[in-house]
Amino acid sequence: MKVLVTGSTGQLGTCMVKELGSNFEVIGLTHSQLDLTDYSLVMESLARLSPEIVVNCAAYNAVDAAEDQSQEALNVNAFGVQALARATIEIGACLVHYSTDFIFDGSTNTPYTEEDVPGPLGTYAASKLLGEWFAQDVPRHYVLRVESLFGGPVPVRRIDSLDTYPKSSVNRIVRSILDGREVNVFADRTVSPSYVIDVVTATRRLIELDAPAGIYHCVNSGMTTWDVLALELARLLGHEANLVPMTMAEAKLRTKRPVFCALSNAKLEKVGVVMPTWQDALSRFVSVGTTYGFN
Numbered sequence: 001m002k003v004l005v006t007g008s009t010g011q012l013g014t015c016m017v018k019e020l021g022s023n024f025e026v027i028g029l030t031h032s033q034l035d036l037t038d039y040s041l042v043m044e045s046l047a048r049l050s051p052e053i054v055v056n057c058a059a060y061n062a063v064d065a066a067e068d069q070s071q072e073a074l075n076v077n078a079f080g081v082q083a084l085a086r087a088t089i090e091i092g093a094c095l096v097h098y099s100t101d102f103i104f105d106g107s108t109n110t111p112y113t114e115e116d117v118p119g120p121l122g123t124y125a126a127s128k129l130l131g132e133w134f135a136q137d138v139p140r141h142y143v144l145r146v147e148s149l150f151g152g153p154v155p156v157r158r159i160d161s162l163d164t165y166p167k168s169s170v171n172r173i174v175r176s177i178l179d180g181r182e183v184n185v186f187a188d189r190t191v192s193p194s195y196v197i198d199v200v201t202a203t204r205r206l207i208e209l210d211a212p213a214g215i216y217h218c219v220n221s222g223m224t225t226w227d228v229l230a231l232e233l234a235r236l237l238g239h240e241a242n243l244v245p246m247t248m249a250e251a252k253l254r255t256k257r258p259v260f261c262a263l264s265n266a267k268l269e270k271v272g273v274v275m276p277t278w279q280d281a282l283s284r285f286v287s288v289g290t291t292y293g294f295n
Contacts, residue, residue, distance in 0.1 A: 001025065001207075004051035006034055006084070007058030011168065012098065012149060012196055016057055019200045023208075027051065031058065036080030046087035053207060054088050055096040056081065056135075059128075063102070064254040066124035073123055078130035085137045094142070096203055097135035099215075100128050101147040101191070106258025111192065111223060113264045114145075114215045122255040132215065142206050144199070144218040147263055151196035151285060170282075173230050177239050185226040187245035192219035192262045193229065195281035202273050211271040220278040223262035232279060236286040 001024045007013040008028030017028040027049060034045055036058055046054065060066065060076040081097060088095040104112050105119035120126040132143050150170030170193060176183040202218050224232075227245045234241035248259050265275050276284075 002051045003053040005055045013057035015196045037075040039083045042083040063124045070123045073127040077127035081131035082134040094140040095138040096142045099145045101261040103129045111262040111264035143215040146194040148191045148193040185230045187227045194219045205273045217263040220281045
C-alpha cells in the first residue's frame, strides 16, 4: 500500500514517515516539495503519485501569530486541506488529517467527545475547524484530533540548545528540568497529552482495521494539569523540579486558549485502538531516552 505523508519533516511527519515505512511504501513530501496552498500543484502531485492513503501532517501552528497572519493560517489549515481533499477524492484515496483540541472553547469540566459542539476562540482554532470540515468531504477520511503533542527526533539528554529542540510544552519542561532552571507551568489548564509514537501507531491501526470514517480523538488516555505532568516528568527523570505554577489568566497570552481541553478517546477504543495512559507515554518517552521512542 502506498502512503503519501505531507509535512514530512515536522514533528509528527518525521515520525510518521519512519514508523509507517516498516508496513507501507511511504512517500514523504516537505513543504518545499508540496505547498498545500498551490492548488494546481496539489492536484498534479497526487494524480502523478497516486497514493492509496494520504496522511496530512502539514499545518500552520503559530497560535498567537495567526491573529496577524490570518490569511496564511487559513491558506494552510483550511484551503490547503480543501485542495488536498479534492485531490484525494479524484484519485479515490483515503485522507488522514490532524486537528486540535483548540477547536473547543474549554467551558466544561468533562472530557470532550467527538459529538460535542466546537467553539473556536481564535483565528488558528477557526482555521483548524474549517480544515476538519473540508477533510470530511472525502468519503473515506480520518480526522484525528491531537493535543499537547510531544516527542521529536532529537535525543532528550543530548540537547545543547532549546533552539534545536522540538518545540512542545512537554519537551520544554524536560529540558528545563534537566538544566535545573525554573519551569513555568499552568496549574489550571487540563489536557490529554499525545505522544507522537502513539499517534502514529493509532493512525496505522485505523488504516489496517479499515475503521469507519469520521472524527476521532487521538490522545493518550486520562487527563492532567501541566503542574502535575511536570512533577511526573521530574520523578521519571530523577531530578528535582523547580516549578513555578501559574494560571492561564496570569500568562496574559494574546490569544485565548481553552482552559479545560481534555479529550475522551472512547470512540477510538470502540473501534479497537486502545491508547496508553499519559503516564505510560511519559515513562516510555523518558526511559528510551529519545523523543520518538527509537535510537
